[in-house]
Amino acid sequence: MTIYQNLIGGEWVGSDATRNINPSDTNEVVGLYADGTVEDTKNAIAAAKAAFPAWSRSGIWERHVILKKAGDEIMARKDELGALLAREEGKTLPEAIGETIRASQIFEFFAGEALRLAGEIIPSVRPNIGVEITRDPLGVIGIITPWNFPIAIPAWKIAPALCYGNTVVFKPAELVPACSWAIVDILNRAGLPKGVLNLVMGRGSVVGQTMLDSPDVTGITFTGSTGTGRRVAAASIEHNRKFQLEMGGKNPMVVLDDADLSVAVEAAANSGFFSTGQRCTASSRLIVTEGIHDKFVAALTAKLETLVVDNALKPGTHIGPVVDEKQLKTDTDYIEIGRKEGAKLAFGGELIKRETPGFYLQPTLFTEATNQMRISREEIFGPVVSVIRVKDYEEALATANDTPFGLSAGIATTSLKHATHFKRNSEAGMVMVNLPTAGVDFHVPFGGRKGSSYGPREQGKYAAEFYTSVKTAYTLA
Numbered sequence: 001m002t003i004y005q006n007l008i009g010g011e012w013v014g015s016d017a018t019r020n021i022n023p024s025d026t027n028e029v030v031g032l033y034a035d036g037t038v039e040d041t042k043n044a045i046a047a048a049k050a051a052f053p054a055w056s057r058s059g060i061w062e063r064h065v066i067l068k069k070a071g072d073e074i075m076a077r078k079d080e081l082g083a084l085l086a087r088e089e090g091k092t093l094p095e096a097i098g099e100t101i102r103a104s105q106i107f108e109f110f111a112g113e114a115l116r117l118a119g120e121i122i123p124s125v126r127p128n129i130g131v132e133i134t135r136d137p138l139g140v141i142g143i144i145t146p147w148n149f150p151i152a153i154p155a156w157k158i159a160p161a162l163c164y165g166n167t168v169v170f171k172p173a174e175l176v177p178a179c180s181w182a183i184v185d186i187l188n189r190a191g192l193p194k195g196v197l198n199l200v201m202g203r204g205s206v207v208g209q210t211m212l213d214s215p216d217v218t219g220i221t222f223t224g225s226t227g228t229g230r231r232v233a234a235a236s237i238e239h240n241r242k243f244q245l246e247m248g249g250k251n252p253m254v255v256l257d258d259a260d261l262s263v264a265v266e267a268a269a270n271s272g273f274f275s276t277g278q279r280c281t282a283s284s285r286l287i288v289t290e291g292i293h294d295k296f297v298a299a300l301t302a303k304l305e306t307l308v309v310d311n312a313l314k315p316g317t318h319i320g321p322v323v324d325e326k327q328l329k330t331d332t333d334y335i336e337i338g339r340k341e342g343a344k345l346a347f348g349g350e351l352i353k354r355e356t357p358g359f360y361l362q363p364t365l366f367t368e369a370t371n372q373m374r375i376s377r378e379e380i381f382g383p384v385v386s387v388i389r390v391k392d393y394e395e396a397l398a399t400a401n402d403t404p405f406g407l408s409a410g411i412a413t414t415s416l417k418h419a420t421h422f423k424r425n426s427e428a429g430m431v432m433v434n435l436p437t438a439g440v441d442f443h444v445p446f447g448g449r450k451g452s453s454y455g456p457r458e459q460g461k462y463a464a465e466f467y468t469s470v471k472t473a474y475t476l477a
């Protein structure tokens with residue numbers, strides 16, 4: 001079997017290999033991938049540092065052409081890359097193709113942004129002096145990504161990093177090297193000079209930690225768990241380095257008595273269970289007012305009955321497998337915790353056997369949960385959702401905000417007054433009215449508050465806040 005290697009200083013290197021497994025069919029090895037060492041990582045950082053001066057001064061047309069070419073190739077290969085993603089990560093084929101299209105759109109967007117780089121000229125308060133405000137690239141950006149969006153998240157970090165003139169060391173999650181390799185191969189062939197983009201697949205404790213410990217990594221953008229995010233923060237403060245963190249969520253969706261029932265049920269089913277609940281924007285707390293509670297639970301349960309859990313590549317599958325055995329154990333442990341805490345298991349909770357051996361879990365719904373239970377406070381990252389009954393809108397809003405997290409929040413209502421009030425008073429970075437809490441556009445800011453995020457927003461033109469450093473220059477005329 002071919003070993004897909006790391007890209008360091010423009011060369012494909014590495015012979016030690018790890019394998020990754022298809023979570024829909026654990027007999028299938030997706031591929032063999034280089035297992036990066038400390039030395040590989042140091043070489044990649046050195047290559048990125050050496051490539052920075054030239055790339056930071058490269059022409060905006062060159063950057064545009066490369067990013068556009070990558071976006072075009074990803075779009076042209078969306079079915080093939082989507083199938084690879086579905087095999088490697090376990091989301092359904094339509095979801096995986098959708099994610100691939102989004103990655104392409106992100107490259108197209110930043111190809112455009114490269115042509116729109118601009119600054120400001122402002123008069124000084126002193127006569128005969130001009131002030132120019134420009135944005136400089138940071139230098140070497142360390143990109144550390146999770147497994148749940150293995151094409152889109154690398155795209156939304158790599159594209160702006162390159163667009164604004166930075167060089168990159170990219171370390172993907174251990175479970176998803178295939179998608180990461182494919183994206184880097186595309187960008188490399190699109191014409192990036194040697195060392196501008198380096199790929200080091202390997203372990204977090206080895207490759208990731210070496211990036212955190214290097215004074216030559218001038219910015220780190222991280223998406224992953226809260227625990228690792230804290231390590232990134234501590235190490236980055238040590239080096240006085242800029243960093244950006246996207247971590248967990250415990251996203252609420254409020255359903256009010258006046259909601260359109262079918263809109264509420266569709267949004268809850270989508271944001272709670274699609275992508276196997278493995279989205280940081282998934283709704284895991286459904287906060288439902290008394291008047292609609294029983295109707296809503298009955299309709300959502302009926303909807304869950306119709307959802308097919310099966311092999312991610314099989315037509316008709318609505319929910320693919322859980323990503324791996326470790327995550328499956330986390331999910332089933334939390335189901336046990338929920339039972340012991342006194343929540344009522346209204347649907348699911350069991351493992352399922354399918355034609356191909358995989359990590360299949362029924363969508364799981366708890367009712368009669370309280371907001372103080374662990375299943376309502378801690379991120380599970382699986383298809384496990386709890387319903388919390390509340391008296392009225394005021395209690396719903398207070399419950400929605402009573403969480404250590406603040407990524408996304410939703411409300412299902414036909415009341416303009418409550419929708420407007422919720423948009424203003426929700427303590428989340430993203431608010432959805434009559435829409436799932438997950439599923440966002442690629443050209444507008446993405447990010448949260450409180451324990452969910454740290455640093456500037458990702459995506460859209462707001463990405464410039466992280467990937468550049470503002471310079472103010474004064475000139476005597």
Ligand code: ADP
Nearest residue numbers: 145146172173174203204205208209224225228
């Ligand atoms: P998850 O629980 O979703 O796997 P992690 O935070 O463990 O979340 O992983 C997110 C990313 O962080 C992965 O690419 C992982 O390899 C990386 N990572 C894990 N440990 C470290 C570390 N000590 N230093 C840097 N990166 C790490």
